[in-house]
Amino acid sequence: GTLVKTPDREFMKDLDVLPLPDWSLADLTHYRLPFSNAPFVLVNPIRGCPYRCTFCNASVLYGRTPRHHSAQRVMEEIKNDIRSFGITDFLFWTEEFILDKEFVTELCRLIIAEDLHIRWTCNSRVDAIDDDIVKTVRAAGCWNMALGIESGNAEVLRSIKKDITLDQTIKAVTSAKKAGLQVTG
DSSP states (O other): OOOOOOOOOOOOSOGGGSOOOOGGGSOGGGOBOTTTOOBOEEEOOEEOOOOOOTTOOHHHHHOSSOEEOOHHHHHHHHHHHHHHHOOOEEEEOOSOGGGSHHHHHHHHHHHHHTTOOOEEEEEEOGGGOOHHHHHHHHHTTEEEEEEOOOOSOHHHHHHTTOOOOHHHHHHHHHHHHHTTOEEEO
8 A cells, every 4th residue: 555666767778679569469451541541550669759848758667868769670570560460650759759760761662672561650740851851751652640749839839848939840840741641730
C-alpha cells in the first residue's frame, strides 16, 4: 500500500538491442489508419526530442537527446511485419521523424532498394521540411505527413515555445503538397 519511487534510469542509448515488437499479442483488426482505413502497425524508429514545447511530455517519456535505431534495424522490423502479419501500412511514430535527415534518407534509400512497396505516415516539425526531404520520403512510400503546426497565431506559437514561424509553416505545407504528400496538422 506504499508508493515507492525508484531512481530515474538513464535513457537507453542503443535502441537496436531491443527485440522486435511482437504484434501477435494484439488483435490487429482493431488498428486502422485514419484517412485510409488500412490495417497498420507502429514503428518507433526514434526516441527523444530536443525541443521545449510547453505542451509536450516527450522529454519526460524519452528524454531530450534523440536516439534512433539503425536504418537496417528499422528495415528488419518492417520486413518482419510484412512477412509475419501481412502489414504494408505503417505509422513511423516519433515526435519528430525528420529530425535526422541523414538517417531518414538512408532508411528511405533502403526501402526503395528493397522494393518493399509499403505505405507509411510520419510526424515532423515544419522547420525540418525542405523540398529534397519530402521528395525522398514520398519516393519511399510516405503518403501523409502530420506537421506540428499547433497554431496559426504567432503569439500563441511564442507562448508555447514552439520556435517556429508562420512562414515556415506555409513553406513546409507547400513543399509537402508539391511532393504529393497529404498533410495534416
